[in-house]
Amino acid sequence: MEALQRPDGPKGLPFFGPVREVRREGLGFVRRVVREYGDLSYTRFAGLDAYLVSHPDLVEEVMVKKRKIYGRSELNGRLKPLLGNGLLTAEGDGWLAQRRLMAPAFHHKRIAGYAETMVGSTVEGIADWEPGQVRAVDVDYNALTLDIAIRTLFGVDAGDAGKRVGEAFLQLGAFFEKTLSSVVPLPLWLPTPAVRGFLQARDELDEVVARIIADRRAKGADGDDLLSMLLNLRDEDGQGMDDKQLRDEVLTLLLAGHETTSLALTYTTWLLARHPEADRKLAQELQTVLGDRDPTMADLRALPYLDRVVKESMRLYPPASIIGRQARVDDTLGGYPIPAGSLIVLPAFAVHRDPRFWDAPDAFWPERWTPALEETLPRFAYFPFGGGPRICVGQAFAAMEARLVLATVLRRFRLAPVDDAPLRLVATVTTRPRDPVHAEVRLR
Numbered sequence: 447m448e449a450l451q452r453p454d455g456p457k458g459l460p461f462f463g464p465v466r467e468v469r470r471e472g473l474g475f476v477r478r479v480v481r482e483y484g485d486l487s488y489t490r491f492a493g494l495d496a497y498l499v500s501h502p503d504l505v506e507e508v509m510v511k512k513r514k515i516y517g518r519s520e521l522n523g524r525l526k527p528l529l530g531n532g533l534l535t536a537e538g539d540g541w542l543a544q545r546r547l548m549a550p551a552f553h554h555k556r557i558a559g560y561a562e563t564m565v566g567s568t569v570e571g572i573a574d575w576e577p578g579q580v581r582a583v584d585v586d587y588n589a590l591t592l593d594i595a596i597r598t599l600f601g602v603d604a605g606d607a608g609k610r611v612g613e614a615f616l617q618l619g620a621f622f623e624k625t626l627s628s629v630v631p632l633p634l635w636l637p638t639p640a641v642r643g644f645l646q647a648r649d650e651l652d653e654v655v656a657r658i659i660a661d662r663r664a665k666g667a668d669g670d671d672l673l674s675m676l677l678n679l680r681d682e683d684g685q686g687m688d689d690k691q692l693r694d695e696v697l698t699l700l701l702a703g704h705e706t707t708s709l710a711l712t713y714t715t716w717l718l719a720r721h722p723e724a725d726r727k728l729a730q731e732l733q734t735v736l737g738d739r740d741p742t743m744a745d746l747r748a749l750p751y752l753d754r755v756v757k758e759s760m761r762l763y764p765p766a767s768i769i770g771r772q773a774r775v776d777d778t779l780g781g782y783p784i785p786a787g788s789l790i791v792l793p794a795f796a797v798h799r800d801p802r803f804w805d806a807p808d809a810f811w812p813e814r815w816t817p818a819l820e821e822t823l824p825r826f827a828y829f830p831f832g833g834g835p836r837i838c839v840g841q842a843f844a845a846m847e848a849r850l851v852l853a854t855v856l857r858r859f860r861l862a863p864v865d866d867a868p869l870r871l872v873a874t875v876t877t878r879p880r881d882p883v884h885a886e887v888r889l890r
Contacts, residue, residue, distance in 0.1 A: 453782050455479065455487035455498065463491040473767060473873055476500075476793040480800070486780040495788040497779070502803070502824035504780055505792050508771055509826070509834035515777050519770030519789055525875065527634055528618060528648055530694035533839060534702060543681060548695065548839060551675040557843045559670055560598045561743035564847050567594045568854040569740065577889050580864055582882040587711040587851075588612070591704040594847060599699055600658050601671030610654055611700065617647035618701075619878075655696050659689060672699065699840070705876055706765040707844045711851055712883050713763035714756060717810045718856075719863040719885050724812055725856075728755055729890060732857040741853040743846065749853065754812035756848050757828075762810060763869075764830040767795035767877040794829055795877070803827040861885035 456479055458464030468475050476498065479487055485501035499505060508516045517537050525534060533544050550556070571590040575581065589612060596608050621644040634641055662673055676695060680686050687695065718725040731751045746753075771790040778784060799807040803824060805814065831838040838844070855861075862885060870880040 450783060450785065452488040452495075453483065453486045453497070453780070455483050455489045458489060461490065461493050463489045463496065465491070473793075473795050473871055473877070476768065476791075477796045477799065480793070480796045486782060488782075491789065495785055496791060497782075497784060497788055498791045498793060499779070500793055500796050500800070501780075502797065502826035505797065505826040505829065506833070507779065508790055508792060509829075509832065509836070512777065512779075513834050513836070515774055516771035516790055517774050519772040527644075528651075529698050529701070530690070533695060534698045542835075544691075544695070545835070545839065547679050547681055547687075548676070550679070551672050552839050552843055554842055556675070557846060558743050560594075560843070561846065561850060563597050564594050564850045565740050565742070565854050567597060568851050572855055572858070575859065575887050577887055579887045580884050581861075581887055583715050583861065583885050584708070584712040584879055584883040587708040587715075588704070590851065591708040591711070591847070592700075594851075595700055595704040597671075599672045599696065599703070600662075601673065602658070610650055614647040614650040614654075615701065615705075617643045618651075621647075651697060652693065655693055655700075656689070659692055659696070702838075703840055703843070706838075707847050707851075709763075709765040709876055709878060710756065710760055710844070710848050712879065713765075713869075714759040714848070714852060715861050715885060716863075716869065716883055717759055717762070718755070719861050721810050724755065724810065725860060727751055727812075728856060729860070732853055733890075736853065736857050740857075741850055743850075745853070746846070746849055749849070751812065752849055752853060754815040756845070756852070757815050758810060758812040760830040761798045761804075761828060762808075763871075763877065764794045764798060765876045766830070766832065767871075767873050768793050769829075769832055792829075795873075797826070798828060798830075800827070858890060860888040860890055862888055 456464040456467065458467065464475070471478065479498055480500045483498075485499070485504060487498045489496050489498075499508060531540065533541065533548060568590060571586065571593065589608075592612050592615070593608055596611065597603065621640055634645070659673070659677075662677060668674060673696065676687060676692060678686070718728065728751055731749060735745055735748045741749075769792040771792065773784050773786050773788045773790065775786050776783065777786075779790075784790075798804070801807050804827070826833060831841040831844075864884045864886050867881070869883075872878050872880050
């Protein structure tokens with residue numbers, strides 16, 4: 447049989463591929479591969495054909511034009527033991543039905559109603575911040591966004607539920623960092639400490655979520671929170687979600703809805719702390735628009751520099767820095783045959799820093815975000831929320847939350863760096879800091 451023509455790429459070990467390089471270099475590995483091998487490269491990873499796709503036109507082809515050919519990746523399926531068949535892990539017609547059912551819950555008019563909750567939670571969350579303190583802002587933001595997620599999703603104060611959910615997510619994060627970065631997933635029947643911790647944390651989450659759902663069903667789903675909305679949703683046949691589907695969707699929204707925003711806040715704070723001129727310009731805008739009051743949804747239109755800061759932060763450090771797809775059938779991409787089952791890797795982290803599309807690509811420069819740039823930028827040179835039909839359903843929710851939280855915090859405080867240590871990143875489902883991100887609290 448004639449050998450399949452493939453693009454060049456890193457070789458690595460037989461079967462395992464360049465796993466050692468990936469672990470050693472992290473996200474630097476994908477940038478190096480793009481520089482050395484171009485817009486489409488090939489390697490073997492865990493026995494799979496893997497193609498790194500890094501040109502905006504090819505990214506668009508995978509995400510939009512050939513979206514029926516390229517579905518969720520096999521690696522994404524490793525989340526199913528926790529998230530079941532939620533929106534993040536579902537496929538095919540089942541995913542499409544879920545997406546259509548849930549879209550109204552994230553309509554801009556509905557999410558606008560959560561602005562007050564987001565600001566109120568932030569004010570409470572930073573009430574004990576004092577000048578001179580050194581805060582682990584990644585920890586603070588994680589707790590804050592989880593509180594916001596619980597209040598907007600369930601319509602209740604986080605309280606004890608928030609503490610239990612937060613501790614469970616910490617355990618789950620450690621487990622998924624191992625299983626998603628390993629060549630072979632850890633089987634759940636193996637009685638290791640990691641597996642036992644995962645099962646215990648999953649049971650804890652199931653208990654909390656099941657109790658809240660049962661209470662809401664008993665009292666009637668007539669609130670403004672997302673859970674009430676989900677309980678009242680009906681498909682074309684008049685069918686609503688059963689408790690299992692509701693549980694899967696709620697956990698998906700809790701996990702995805704708080705972690706990505708927490709990371710965006712962390713990276714934005716880290717960048718502003720190291721770029722005092724940008725921080726000064728943002729503080730001046732906040733002072734001019736807000737004075738001594740907290741922001742509202744209506745204020746966001748009058749805060750264009752805040753918008754540019756968040757966009758630039760998510761360009762340099764997209765929380766979902768690598769997006770995976772998998773070919774369902776044989777296809778051709780960039781002139782090369784792509785066999786069914788091949789893993790397609792879309793490295794937003796590398797595309798967002800490609801010098802062909804970005805001047806000074808590694809610089810934090812919010813001023814670059816002009817209308818002229820956005821008109822001329824290739825459509826998929828920037829895709830922090832994914833793209834196509836699978837674009838993050840909570841994109842508008844997350845964008846509003848990040849801006850309101852930052853405006854609430856930064857009109858009060860300047861968060862200054864405590865050292866010049868670089869960010870060390872861990873990329874699994876999301877890209878997280880390996881070490882705590884510290885900042886010193888100073889009054890404006």
